[in-house]
Amino acid sequence: MKPFPMGEERRELVAIRELLKKNPRGMSVTQIAEAIGMNRITVARYLDVMRASGQVEMEPYGQAKVFFISRRIPVTAILDFFSDGVAALDREGRIIDTNRKFREVAGCRDTDLSGTHVAGLLSPLDDGGRLVDAIRRAGDGAEDYFESALSVHGENRRFFRVRFVPTVFTDSSPGSILILQDITEWKRGEEQMVAQRDLAWTLSAAQTLFEAMPPCVDTALRLSGMDAGGAYVADPETGVFELVHATGISQRFARSFSHISPSSPLGERICSGTPYYAENLKIGDEESMGGAFALRSYAVVPVYEGGQVIACFLVGSHIRDRIDPGSRKALETVAASIGNMIQRIRAQQDLRESEEKYRILFNNLDDAIFLHLIENGLPGRIIEVNDTTCTRLGYTREELLALTPLQINDPAYPGDLGEIMRRLLEEKHVFFEWAHLTKDGTRIPVEINAHLFTLRGEEVVISIVRDLRLRGGT
Incomplete structure (x- = not known):
């Protein structure tokens, strides 16, 4: 199927397509050849290309084959609804077309990117020349897959799975499809899980809240991307919040805000129990403290225990104007992990739901997928399969x-x-053709894309198996 517009096409392809549009009941190869003044062999070759790209359909009538203009929905219309960024590239890596999500990732939502070299557009994705190398390999027909980071709209790094899939377009020219899958939330969730685990080990040895707050501040800053902050603990008798640990703040700030009265504007914000975020501050602003101390944004995040605010984080940035949703979530997660375990339970529940989503995706792919071990240099026991594998093979x-x-x-x-x-x-990867037998002995020609990786200390192979019968394989 033709995934993207290809710019200029051969006149012959256009002529055949226009002819079939005018003859909705279909035409044979001979009729098409006579109508446009071309020999039958050449027409047949063009029709094969158009069938492969989804532009025409064929139905047999006795000994003849009748061709119709395709009634399929254009893929470009569908791709704009994808949550992944998708771009079609020529062999040199220049953009032919993109979907809406890709343009959003590139920060060019309303811009035509045709002709732009993807390595220049997404240079932050390139990790040690990996992007350029992947473009070259895709031009030579090799698929590539890796993870990288990209700064989007001034936020912290966003993480992407990057995949290059070699393809051949309707004019027979080679190229590739670039797919960007945003895995930022998954990565942040993974980082938060690791950070919470490490923090739990540290807190298990802490005897007081004063001992617990320093590692909490360090964890909050690391996960949120902020560069300065402090931890305050409320005096049980007076309710005054005392600064017990600080990182990256000036001495002037430490002197001015060593204590926060619960009756002050800032103290009232803390005692309200609701996180407060100040953004886009200018030098000299008197937003409680932000601009006066060269902070461009800051956050006040209360910590609960027993239904009362007993401490808080006060963190800020000297360089970031915004505190993005991921950073806010990180701060609130660290704060809540001190006061109670509810957020941790929810995080585990979110992880299970995420795993279930990936399981649903895994089992609804059209290709069969199975994982197996290696034993004595040969394929070993199968350890996982998707539903397509079971259905196709009858097991x-x-x-x-x-x-x-x-x-x-x-x-x-x-x-x-x-x-x-x-x-x-x-090489850790191999691409080859083979044949499988179903449970009842039916022979299926297949194309196998196998990757070798290590899972829990064992070498495991994941094989993506495509049924060649779906595209005329024998």
């Missing part, structure tokens, strides 16, 4: 988990499995 999941790939391979297939395994072990 239950339990049956497949008791097998190895060797037991579903067609033994008559003439491929060199030993050479394939050697390449996989050396």
Whole structure:
């Protein structure tokens, strides 16, 4: 299927497409050849390209093949609804077309990016030349997949899974599809889980709140990306908040705000129990304290225990005008982890829901996917499969988990499995064709994209298996 407009097309393709539009009942190869003055062999070749790209459809009528203009929904219309950024690139890495999400990621929502080199547009994604190398490899027909970071709209780094998929466009020119999957929330959740674990170990040895606050401030600053802050603890008798630990603040700030009265404007904000965020402050602003101390943004985040505010974080930044939602969440998570364990339970619940979403995606892919071990240099026991694998091969999941790939391979297939395994072990990735047998013995030609990685100390292979019958394989 043609994923993106390709700019100028061969006149012959345009002529065939326009002819079929005028003849909605369809035309044979001979009729098309006569109508546009072209030999049948050339017409047939163009029709093959147009079928592969989804522009035309074919139905057999006796010995003849009748071709119609495709009634499929344009992929470009669908791609604008994707949550991932998608761009079509030519062989040199110049942009042919993009979906809406990709333009948002690049900060060019209303700009036509056609002709722009993606390495220049998304240079922050490039990690040690990885992006340029991936473009080159995709131009040579090799798929690539990695994770990288990108600054978006002045926020902290956002994390992306970057994937290059080689393709051939409707004019037979090679290129690639670039897919950017935003995994920032997943990464931040992962970082927060690790940070909370480390913080829990530290807090387990703390005897007082005064001992607990310093590592909490350090964790809050690290997760939120802020560069200055302090921890205040309320005096049980007076209710005055005393500064017990500070990082990155000036001596003037420490003197001016060593104590915060609960009756002061700032103290009232703390005692309200609601986090407060001040942004876009200018030098000299008297927003309680922000601009007066060269802070461009700051946050006041209360800490609860037993239904009372017993402490707070006061953190700020000398360089950031905004406190993005991810940073706010990080600050509030650290604050709540001291007062109670509810947020931790919710985080675990969110993680389970996220895993369930990935499980649903895994099981609803059109390609069969299975993971297996390696034993004595050969494919070993299967340890996971998706629903497509079970449906295609006619086995239950339990049956497949008791097998190895060797037991579903067609033994008559003439491929060199030993050479394939050697390449996989050396290069960590191999792409090849094979044939599988279903439970009832039906032979299925397949295309296998296998990657080797380490899981819990063991070498594991993940194989993405495409049914070649869907595109005319034998």
